[in-house]
Amino acid sequence: MESKIKVSIVGVTGYTGSELVRLLVRHPQVELLELEGRSAAGQPLGNVFPHLAPLGLSVKEKLERPAEADFIFLGLPHHASAERAAEIFEQAPNTRIIDLSADFRLRDRTTYEKWYGEHHAPYLLPEALYGLPELYRKQVTANTRLVANPGCYPTCSSLALAPALSEKIIEPYVVINALSGTSGAGRGLKQNLHYSEMHDSASAYGLEGHRHAPEITQILTDVNQQAKVTVSFTPHLMPLARGMLATCSARLSPEWLAQYSANPNAAIRTLYSNFYAGEQFVRIVTTPPTTKEVFGSNYCFLYPTVDIEAGRLVVISVIDNLVKGAAGQAIQNMNLLSGLPESLGLEALGIYP
Amino acid sequence: MESKIKVSIVGVTGYTGSELVRLLVRHPQVELLELEGRSAAGQPLGNVFPHLAPLGLSVKEKLERPAEADFIFLGLPHHASAERAAEIFEQAPNTRIIDLSADFRLRDRTTYEKWYGEHHAPYLLPEALYGLPELYRKQVTANTRLVANPGCYPTCSSLALAPALSEKIIEPYVVINALSGTSGAGRGLKQNLHYSEMHDSASAYGLEGHRHAPEITQILTDVNQQAKVTVSFTPHLMPLARGMLATCSARLSPEWLAQYSANPNAAIRTLYSNFYAGEQFVRIVTTPPTTKEVFGSNYCFLYPTVDIEAGRLVVISVIDNLVKGAAGQAIQNMNLLSGLPESLGLEALGIYP
Amino acid sequence: MESKIKVSIVGVTGYTGSELVRLLVRHPQVELLELEGRSAAGQPLGNVFPHLAPLGLSVKEKLERPAEADFIFLGLPHHASAERAAEIFEQAPNTRIIDLSADFRLRDRTTYEKWYGEHHAPYLLPEALYGLPELYRKQVTANTRLVANPGCYPTCSSLALAPALSEKIIEPYVVINALSGTSGAGRGLKQNLHYSEMHDSASAYGLEGHRHAPEITQILTDVNQQAKVTVSFTPHLMPLARGMLATCSARLSPEWLAQYSANPNAAIRTLYSNFYAGEQFVRIVTTPPTTKEVFGSNYCFLYPTVDIEAGRLVVISVIDNLVKGAAGQAIQNMNLLSGLPESLGLEALGIYP
Amino acid sequence: MESKIKVSIVGVTGYTGSELVRLLVRHPQVELLELEGRSAAGQPLGNVFPHLAPLGLSVKEKLERPAEADFIFLGLPHHASAERAAEIFEQAPNTRIIDLSADFRLRDRTTYEKWYGEHHAPYLLPEALYGLPELYRKQVTANTRLVANPGCYPTCSSLALAPALSEKIIEPYVVINALSGTSGAGRGLKQNLHYSEMHDSASAYGLEGHRHAPEITQILTDVNQQAKVTVSFTPHLMPLARGMLATCSARLSPEWLAQYSANPNAAIRTLYSNFYAGEQFVRIVTTPPTTKEVFGSNYCFLYPTVDIEAGRLVVISVIDNLVKGAAGQAIQNMNLLSGLPESLGLEALGIYP
Structure with missing residues (x-):
């Protein structure tokens, strides 16, 4: 043994x-x-x-x-x-x-x-290796001894946009609106996280710039093969403890829209499914996902869709911010560096309802 | 009397x-x-x-x-x-x-x-008069006998974007991400509104087109003096019964950004404050508002801000979807048509916490 | 004027x-x-x-x-x-x-x-006058200048048990299980009131004795005409900001049970309705009340019922802990001392849903 | 293998x-x-x-x-x-x-x-074997082929009262106030389980008799060695999807109180710890437990305490109603009948926060 x-x-x-x-x-x-x-x-x-x-x-x-x-x-x-x-x-x-x-x-x-x-x-x-396995797996070497485990917002958002940017079908100017449960803000006591005030309350924050924006920019620019991607990122707190949803969008290239005008939604789904073929934790789902579906699990559920009127790609992405957005992904990285199956110990499904 | x-x-x-x-x-x-x-x-x-x-x-x-x-x-x-x-x-x-x-x-x-x-x-x-008093008040006549009371999403979003569009400082291509409590979906029973499934759950919906999008387009195009505005609108359900938050954004014109580069946030706040000067229910607030602050009230709290990196206007708007987004605004319209102060009977403040 | x-x-x-x-x-x-x-x-x-x-x-x-x-x-x-x-x-x-x-x-x-x-x-x-108007109104004099406004738990529980104790139909040994929203614990930051930890969480507290127990004992002993009432009181925190529900019970006297064996529920409802006849804020309701029904209002909804198997009176009582349980009742006391109708300024109904 | x-x-x-x-x-x-x-x-x-x-x-x-x-x-x-x-x-x-x-x-x-x-x-x-392993394990035989998996309320309540009844230190007349998340009510749509109405809402139900009461009575009477136990049971719905808390109480015998007057809380904890010695899923905890601590797990956390003023035992019990209160316990029964360790496949800890 x-x-x-x-x-x-x-x-x-x-x-x-x-x-x-x-x-x-x-x-x-x-x-x-x-x-x-x-x-x-x-x-x-x-x-x-x-x-x-x-x-x-x-x-x-x-x-x-x-x-x-x-x-x-x-x-x-x-x-x-x-x-x-x-x-x-x-x-x-x-x-x-x-x-x-x-x-x-x-x-x-x-x-x-x-x-x-x-x-x-x-x-x-x-x-330091940036530890988002689905996008940086190839950079692992036998000598890797320091992994920077990604932030929850960058994980959730980048997985949503990477296929489209990688295929260069969207403008490199993306708008990300993300909703997070409060656990991402940690255990430290704050007035806006006091139960009586956070209960029944949704709000945007970080409007003067959020620390996760440059991290997202770094990933997306990597994915976009070093052509700078502009990111407009607005995080929100929503009244739940655990869970994250990112709504990520960008204008689709007119060429792509023209080419797939017959059924752009089918085309975008195929593109996403191909990009993540073989990935165990990223799933292209057939109905808009809810945060609850991945609660407690290491999954990222993605729902890419085309807003025809606006010529825009809109991708919904959900994760559990403490699992795929933190501890679960860290263990996935440990598995990866250890030569184990990435999903070992991470097979738990979402807890629902 | x-x-x-x-x-x-x-x-x-x-x-x-x-x-x-x-x-x-x-x-x-x-x-x-x-x-x-x-x-x-x-x-x-x-x-x-x-x-x-x-x-x-x-x-x-x-x-x-x-x-x-x-x-x-x-x-x-x-x-x-x-x-x-x-x-x-x-x-x-x-x-x-x-x-x-x-x-x-x-x-x-x-x-x-x-x-x-x-x-x-x-x-x-x-x-029919479109009954969004802050934007259509002047169209009321002595003969008005039918008022179309606006939808909650259009109210929340249009109030957020009207000043910027009216002043033509943003591109007429706007992205709206809106979060709604469940009461907007009515009393009818549905599986996704079953408490056990909606609790602890956030999700996007209407991704194949939402009925409120053309209504928002109509208002914003009116405000934009008949030049068509493209709207990419993504509604979300969040786990609370009452409350709505819209995050509305668009690229700022390079001219405006250049002119106000010293302090774009102050400039945008001045523009919004002037636009709504004298309005009792629309307030430009100094910290990002939460839905809870307007719970049970007829207020719309607006927080306009500039995302410098992306050259983008981002406006946060909150209302109570059943008051300013429905019944309260209907009463405001009744007051308006009756020659009464618009706020009569609508003076209640938000209930907090 | x-x-x-x-x-x-x-x-x-x-x-x-x-x-x-x-x-x-x-x-x-x-x-x-x-x-x-x-x-x-x-x-x-x-x-x-x-x-x-x-x-x-x-x-x-x-x-x-x-x-x-x-x-x-x-x-x-x-x-x-x-x-x-x-x-x-x-x-x-x-x-x-x-x-x-x-x-x-x-x-x-x-x-x-x-x-x-x-x-x-x-x-x-x-x-000091104990300011629970429904039970102590007669003690107000022209000289009253200090009112001790009751606690939320004592208000909610005592209104539930006063009629039965006053009529001496229950044993003077009562069990009170009360659920409170977090706002009753105030604005001060505490780990157990941190949103991430309080969300989705219910718990009992004060099990080694709670400060509201002697206050409840004082009221119930007054109502019981000075014969000591034993109170077993267990408060709980539940995941909502505002709202209180007390489930109050005690053994019914065998004489009363024998006398009203044909329809004890009708008898108990009549007794309660008579006791609170003329009260504007206390209502005997016909279905078990929810905290949401009195949210934001000064009402106390009571639902008295008989557990036949156990020979026990069970009364459900709901209030808004910040209104009837605090600020609303304080204003009711001000009205009372001022000779105004007690309900002046307190007419708001519950906000629902 | x-x-x-x-x-x-x-x-x-x-x-x-x-x-x-x-x-x-x-x-x-x-x-x-x-x-x-x-x-x-x-x-x-x-x-x-x-x-x-x-x-x-x-x-x-x-x-x-x-x-x-x-x-x-x-x-x-x-x-x-x-x-x-x-x-x-x-x-x-x-x-x-x-x-x-x-x-x-x-x-x-x-x-x-x-x-x-x-x-x-x-x-x-x-x-049929009544499948509450901690209390009925000895009744399993090689021929057992039908297990009646217990209800969530009976599981949560009986584990809380069994030690005290078994040792005959409380009066056989118990009061149980239990709070349940909504998932116990199933997937079927009902008006009171509509998210908008259940959100922010707590209420009692089943006040005219609840089906779980006779089940609790049966268990407690078994535990009490066939002397009938009277149960006054009041279930409540609270605004969360998953989780159950029972507050169970009864008068302590004067003899026991006299014998352990020096430190009744220590005595009751010892009694409970001994009763459940060796049980993997029942834990006597040192602070009042919250439902969140056992979320997603097969644990029952018990907190027994003495209300000295009222001479009453008060036991707080929490479980996840869908795990120890349903599916988890069913698997525990399968393990038991299969000769496997009862905890096999049920080792998951609570998910927190």
């Missing part, structure tokens, strides 16, 4: 950290080694997250054996994450890190620093 | 009908005359809507004295509404009708029939 | 304070004088509560003219409230105070101090 | 049926054989439940090979279930049936017929 993958988690008291625990304990090839979480150091994990109490796990102030881990997942805020990654690589240069923060997502340090301030470990940027 | 306005309501067993009752009983100049609702004929209104039980009102199968009413509100499905309007005008040619269905909203019969099938009273179309 | 009642509000940045503003601005006999709220001193009220922005009101650090007010409402935390009441009475001994905190609800200082610690103005306790 | 358990499901278009599919496809020892669902006969299962579309399963009008199945799960309405069970046993007398309807839960035919009307297969009643 092959030995299991040894995994430690840093930042286990946040939502991405706890979601990693929930998923990894069910992964057949993983052994959970250590859990780090400063705010609950020395406590049972169940004190912080009663749903995890049956596991009987404890939280440490700091990992004691980082070098014993094959993978360390970081579920920390930005800056803290870059610092901890640097520290871990010093102690354990052969351990692989999957970072769920924004610290290594933007290849360009200047862009990063515009949005987040000074980078705390810029020398690691060149070796 | 002046005598009160006598009002009857048809279709009182639906959500717009019951909302009219709730609001009209608090209107200081209104006397409620008769309530028609076939499915509850002969019953106390409180049997259908317990929240209205304290009023002690009863429902009739059919209005008995239509000619005694100064105003009759129709809260019926399309087709039924046109038929009932025609019937009422035969019996009571001097009574004014405010129709909350779609039957008289589209001036062009062909367009109507494309979306709804044969019109049941097309000869009334020419005399 | 009679002059209006001059009213000031202290603690306007909390939910009860803002709800008082929302309701009082629509009261035909009230003039709003001053608003005090330290955390927003000097700011427009609309900065804190955008739904109130249309009013154009400002917040002061401290009331400047307390003696000019006929009534001052206190929406402060306990202790702070007693202190502020004492201070106001020193400056303005003839102003009447309606206190929405717990500070003057318990007549017995020892009981108060057991639950809340030292009382900050115990000498005012003897003159 | 041992061969897998062959399983078919009848009634796959309902919520319990679809939940069985979701869970069984992840069970390592199960092979899914056939799915029956008349309303979707011949269709892909994904047409009815998009979250199950990735499985690529189809629905049949009727099972074709019932005798090949080791287990057949019935997720049908009552009456239909008894009929189908009888029919299956005729064709496949050695197949074991786990019935999720109410048809075989009540041992006493007269009681059944009082609540449900004529029984459609009364001759099968004597051989």
